[in-house]
Amino acid sequence: MSTDNLIGGIERREIRLADYDPSWPESYRRHAQAIKEALAEGLLAIEHVGSTSVPNLAAKPIIDIVVVVADSADEGSYAPALARAGYQLRVREPAWHEHRMFGSPALNVHVHVFSKACGEVTRMLAFRDQLRQSPEDRLRYEEIKRELAAREWPDMNAYANAKTEIVESILARRP
Numbered sequence: 001m002s003t004d005n006l007i008g009g010i011e012r013r014e015i016r017l018a019d020y021d022p023s024w025p026e027s028y029r030r031h032a033q034a035i036k037e038a039l040a041e042g043l044l045a046i047e048h049v050g051s052t053s054v055p056n057l058a059a060k061p062i063i064d065i066v067v068v069v070a071d072s073a074d075e076g077s078y079a080p081a082l083a084r085a086g087y088q089l090r091v092r093e094p095a096w097h098e099h100r101m102f103g104s105p106a107l108n109v110h111v112h113v114f115s116k117a118c119g120e121v122t123r124m125l126a127f128r129d130q131l132r133q134s135p136e137d138r139l140r141y142e143e144i145k146r147e148l149a150a151r152e153w154p155d156m157n158a159y160a161n162a163k164t165e166i167v168e169s170i171l172a173r174r175p
Contacts, residue, residue: 015060015148015149015151015153015156015159016060016061016149017058017059017060017145017146017149018058018059018060018061019058020054020055020056020057020058020059021052021061024052024053024059024061024063025048025053027052027063027108027109028048028052028053028063028065031063031065031104031109031111032046032048032065034085034086035065035067035082035085035087035111037085038081038082038084038085039067039069039078039081039082040081042069042070042077042078042081043067043068043069044068044069044070044116045066045067045068045116045121046065046066046067046068047065047066047121047124047125047128048063048064048065048128049064049065049066049112049124049125049127049128050062050063050064050110050124050128051064051131051145052064053128053132054128054131054132054138055132056138057131057138057141057142058142058145058146059145060149060156061108062107062108062109062110063108063109063110064109064110064112065109065110065111065112066112066114066121066124066125067111067112067113067114068113068114068115068116068118068121069113069114069115069116070115070116071098071115072097072098072099072100072113072114072115072118073094073098073115075089075092075100078113079100079102082102082111082113086104086105087102087103087104087109087111088102088103088104088105089101089102090102090103090110096120097114097115097118097119097120098114098115098118099112099113099114099120100112100113101113112124123171126171126174127167127170127171130170130171130173130174131170134170134173137170137173140166140169140170141163141166141167141170144163144166145163148162148163
């Protein structure tokens with residue numbers, strides 16, 4: 001991701017993994033409810049993704065939420081409502097699925113907005129589901145994450161990009 005896509009600049013943060021926290025699903029539910037109320041009929045789908053959505057998987061304690069709207073390029077149809085609900089626009093990636101990412105003020109929630117029928121949403125859900133179903137893949141992924149988290153990274157995006165190979169390997173194993 002280019003720094004041109006970041007609103008407010010790079011957030012240099014320590015990559016810290018936490019053991020699975022059973023409160024993460026409830027945190028997702030609270031934020032999902034706020035997003036549902038904010039977006040009303042404009043919300044087509046909402047899902048808990050990322051490592052906090054996978055029981056027994058260590059994760060950065062950041063809840064990742066996928067939101068599907070009719071057209072994520074049309075920020076006027078959803079961004080003001082998300083801002084009123086307390087989520088700040090942090091990433092705008094027109095060249096990558098028209099992805100937008102909003103963050104909570106506490107920096108513990110990332111809301112990823114995509115358009116309907118976006119293949120990246122399907123991919124994210126497939127990866128989550130594979131990790132939920134396969135203890136072997138979950139362990140492989142966690143081992144790589146721990147190894148990568150021990151390194152220095154310029155930002156979280158560099159850490160995320162370093163996981164690409166293991167993510168692709170796990171996705172390739174899906175039936």
